[in-house]
Amino acid sequence: xxxxxxxxxIVGAGPAGLSAALELKRLGVPRVTVVDREPxxxxxxxxCHHTGFGVWDFHRMLSGPQYARRYVRLAEAAGxxxxxxxxxxxxxxxxxLTLTSPAGTGVLQxxxxxxATGVRERPRSARLTPGYRPRGVFTTGSLQRFVDERxxxxxxxxxxxxxxxxxxxxxxxxxxxxLEVAAIVTELPRHQMNYFPxxxxxxxxxxxxxxxxxxxxARVERILGRFRVEGVEVSxxxxxxxxxxxxxxxxxxxxxIPEHEVARSGELRMDAGTRGPQVDFAFxxxxxxxFAAGNLLRGAxxxxxxxxxxxxxxxxxxxxxxxxxxxxxxxxxxxxxxxKWVFPNALSADTLRGEQPLTFRTADFVENAVVxxxxxxxxxxxxxxxxxxxxxxxxxxxxxxxxxxxxxEPVRIRVA
Ligand SMILES: Cc1cc2nc3c(=O)[nH]c(=O)nc-3n(C[C@H](O)[C@H](O)[C@H](O)COP(=O)(O)OP(=O)(O)OC[C@H]3O[C@@H](n4cnc5c(N)ncnc54)[C@H](O)[C@@H]3O)c2cc1C
Numbered sequence: 001x002x003x004x005x006x007x008x009x010i011v012g013a014g015p016a017g018l019s020a021a022l023e024l025k026r027l028g029v030p031r032v033t034v035v036d037r038e039p040x041x042x043x044x045x046x047x048c049h050h051t052g053f054g055v056w057d058f059h060r061m062l063s064g065p066q067y068a069r070r071y072v073r074l075a076e077a078a079g080x081x082x083x084x085x086x087x088x089x090x091x092x093x094x095x096x097l098t099l100t101s102p103a104g105t106g107v108l109q110x111x112x113x114x115x116a117t118g119v120r121e122r123p124r125s126a127r128l129t130p131g132y133r134p135r136g137v138f139t140t141g142s143l144q145r146f147v148d149e150r151x152x153x154x155x156x157x158x159x160x161x162x163x164x165x166x167x168x169x170x171x172x173x174x175x176x177x178x179l180e181v182a183a184i185v186t187e188l189p190r191h192q193m194n195y196f197p198x199x200x201x202x203x204x205x206x207x208x209x210x211x212x213x214x215x216x217x218a219r220v221e222r223i224l225g226r227f228r229v230e231g232v233e234v235s236x237x238x239x240x241x242x243x244x245x246x247x248x249x250x251x252x253x254x255x256x257i258p259e260h261e262v263a264r265s266g267e268l269r270m271d272a273g274t275r276g277p278q279v280d281f282a283f284x285x286x287x288x289x290x291f292a293a294g295n296l297l298r299g300a301x302x303x304x305x306x307x308x309x310x311x312x313x314x315x316x317x318x319x320x321x322x323x324x325x326x327x328x329x330x331x332x333x334x335x336x337x338x339x340k341w342v343f344p345n346a347l348s349a350d351t352l353r354g355e356q357p358l359t360f361r362t363a364d365f366v367e368n369a370v371v372x373x374x375x376x377x378x379x380x381x382x383x384x385x386x387x388x389x390x391x392x393x394x395x396x397x398x399x400x401x402x403x404x405x406x407x408x409e410p411v412r413i414r415v416a
Contacts (some may be wrong), residue, residue: 003096006033006081008317009110011088011097011262014043015303016294017058017116018080019038020310020317025078027318032080033108035099035175037087041075042068044118044295045303047141050172056304067303077204080303083223091266095289112289112317117259119295124223124252131223134230140170143251147177155249158185159232161220162253163191165392166300170251171208182247186213187237189365191216192391213249254391256299263292273334273341274298280330280344281351283313288326291317298343299361301393324350329406330350336414338364338388339371342396347411354401360413361387372416373400376409383416384403 007029010017038046039045045053055061075082086101091383096109112312121139131136138146146152158179160170163186172180184191191214195206215234221242222233229250235242258276266279269286276297283291293313294306320326324375327348333343342360360371366388373381373396381400388394396413404411 003092003107005031005065006108006110007031007321008033008095008112008114009108010034010114010116011116012036012043012116012117012259012294012296013038013041013072013082013084014116014294015045015067015071015307016118016296016310016313017043017114018075018310019307020116020293020314021116022071022078023311023314024317025075027314029318029321033083033110034075034080035083035086035088036110037085039085041072041082041084043303044141047144047149048169048177050169052169053303056273056302061072064303069156071307088262090262094287097262098339112291112320114283114310114313114317115263115285115290115292115296116294117262117296119256119258119300121252122255122257126251126257127252129220129223129252132226134223134225134228136225136229138249138251139221140166140173140251140253141279142266143170144173147173152176155179155229155247157182157247157308158249158251159220159247160246160251160253161194162186162255163188163214163216164254165193167253168205170253171212172204174249174251181208181212181235181251182245185218185220185232185234186214186216187219188390189217190389192389196332206333220250237238254300256295258296258298258343260296263296266290268292271332271341271345272347272363273339274343278330278332278346280327280346282316282348282401283309283355284316284326284348286330286346290318291320298341307331331404331406331408333358334410334411334412335360336412338362338366338415339413340390342413345400347406349406352401352406353406354398357398358413359389359395362390362415365389366415370416371396372414373411374414375404375411380404380411 045064046068053067092107224231233248263277271278277285277292293309331347340363369385
């Protein structure tokens with residue numbers, strides 16, 4: 001099979017992939033090809049028919065599809081080649097990916113590759129929730145595909161599992177489709193939806209919290225119903241009496257896993273915390289010429305954050321194309337519980353100036369936390385936080401970076 005060639009191959013036509021492609025064209029890269037397995041480009045926002053997109057990158061409030069269309073139009077106008085219905089199935093060699101599309105299979109070779117394949121929510125099966133497999137069980141993503149893409153009827157009364165920002169998205173889709181939301185259930189002691197950055201959605205949150213009971217420190221123990229969901233059995237995490245909430249729809253929200261199949265099959269080093277490929281500040285993975293950006297790196301941030309990462313990654317890709325050397329030494333940055341992940345999770349010599357903060361998330365609520373950065377026995381830095389909240393991203397100042405010994409022990413981030 002003869003391989004086609006391009007200068008930069010981007011896998012994933014979501015905000016990260018498309019904004020990277022735009023920036024690469026702006027920087028003068030002649031051939032930029034973006035491939036996506038979906039029939040239309042635009043990534044996840046294409047399916048989120050509610051508002052909440054575009055404030056940071058387009059300075060206006062857009063629905064997901066409007067936001068996706070803007071990026072697609074800009075990329076097409078800039079001369080980016082976008083191939084849809086094209087799935088990357090593996091690696092032909094270090095810089096060539098195998099593709100499958102309705103036109104057949106092929107190999108696309110490239111000087112640099114950017115993986116921007118996004119995330120998915122863990123479905124019910126992966127969460128091991130007991131019960132039969134009746135109709136009416138969704139993730140937010142599959143719900144939105146069902147309602148907004150296929151225009152199929154869902155049900156009448158729903159329970160949302162999870163109480164983070166994406167749970168609001170599920171709420172908007174369900175109520176928009178005419179369903180009553182019977183309850184929101186989270187295993188954590190408080191809901192985590194109060195940080196949504198956009199004012200109109202904040203009002204929606206206030207309205208929702210008035211109308212819908214949020215059951216905290218509670219777990220969905222079982223889904224009832226054989227052919228169609230008939231209810232869920234919920235119990236307190238600490239133990240106690242189970243109660244049944246009648247409903248015909250259950251939506252599992254959040255609990256993200258990066259779409260890391262291409263990264264894994266390329267044997268890129270993965271990070272235990274993010275479960276995405278390990279990258280440094282320059283979005284460089286463990287393999288020369290292979291970059292990664294967007295939600296593939298670590299569960300779900302906003303579309304604007306993913307797009308900004310795509311743009312920054314493009315700058316580093318352009319430098320690489322112009323001959324910048326790939327770092328020989330990479331030092332891992334390790335998150336220790338309750339810190340769930342830290343980004344970036346590798347350090348290399350040319351990005352140790354400490355201009356950009358690191359970001360991290362925790363698994364638990366922690367009050368009056370001191371987050372400590374250490375290497376071996378040396379404490380490099382301590383930063384205080386009044387509250388750490390799960391499913392919310394925090395910034396860790398990076399002034400300590402120049403003091404890291406790159407050939408030393410891994411840097412550890414923990415709550416002291
Ligand atoms: C339900 C929901 C609601 C949201 N609401 C908001 C909101 O209101 N505001 C906001 O700012 N953000 C919101 N977000 C987050 C936002 O959608 C993401 O931050 C953003 O889409 C991430 O961009 P990305 O490019 O990293 O990944 P994605 O947008 O997920 O794009 C990844 C692309 O890669 C493709 N792909 C994956 N694997 C392959 C493969 N092997 N071959 C070819 N193509 C592949 C996929 O088809 C997909 O199109 C929401 C997310 C969800 C799930």
